[in-house]
Amino acid sequence: MPITVVGSIAYDAVKTPFGERERMLGGAAVHFALAASLFDEVRVVGPVGGDFRQEDLDLISRRGVDVSDIERIDGGRTFFWRGEYGWDLNSRETLDTQLGVFEGFQPKLSESSRSSEVLFLANIQPDLQRQVRAQLPNARFVALDSMNLWIDIARDSLVSAIAGCDCLILNDAELRQLTGKPNLISAAREILSWQPSSDVPRGPSVIVAKQGEYGAALITRDGFFALPAYPLENVIDPTGAGDTFAGGFVGYIAAHPNGSGDGRPSDELLRQAMAYATVLASFNVEEFGTERVERLTQEEIAARLSELHAITQFSHVP
């Protein structure tokens, strides 16, 4: 099932203890699209400025991603983010965020982007996420990501955006911040109880808590599942790991519509999607920005998935 994604398309300046890049291709929608396009057709919605390089657009479309809803605003600047990581790559400092063409952006989706059955609302202003959600009222699976900034400055809008989605993918600290609950399970349970407004059919039924180098947990109404991160000796740049994780997760679900019961993905399918998401994110952090995922092959994914399977098994002791 084709996937529509809305979110930042950016240039990032990133410094880690292992190197730096001054103006690399990034943005939540870009990282998501490069990962999800390994599974299914992806349509990207979002603005870029006149400074956006043609070679970057070509890079995204080479993966078969539909870029026709990437709107170029010639007089404007592409979204820009600058961040720095210390030795603990789990925490980073944002040094600069320039919204550029996202300021005043009104998402206009083509017929094709509105017809997707799967929608990913990547991290961006929650008002924009809601506007896009409203344009795909019949989507079968809608997932959303966000960040502490929007919890701080636009919590009410974010809560309504989440209440109109099937799945929330968020860092564990942000789940706690959003709900004011220190315990992850009770934070997830609270979100699962949020009721949607009358214009969307159902509220959240899947919560994914991203835990950086420790992995990720899945909480549904009837179940719990968790995976560690794939163990790597060399982590270079975690930027985009969360969006790459989301691309693997949502992409796998979109590509397996038969794994759904009553229109919702089964817990078995969600667990497989967690495994693919974990594997994709592990490749992302091995190099700067999109550098590693750009040239990722299906064979590499399959090999690492087998290794992840092997290291997460234990025999049941009755």
Ligand code: AMP
């Ligand atoms: P992640 O590391 O998965 O959280 O995502 C990092 C990406 O998010 C970077 O490529 C940034 O361009 C983008 N980003 C950073 N801050 C924001 C923001 N406030 N809104 C939207 N995208 C952002």
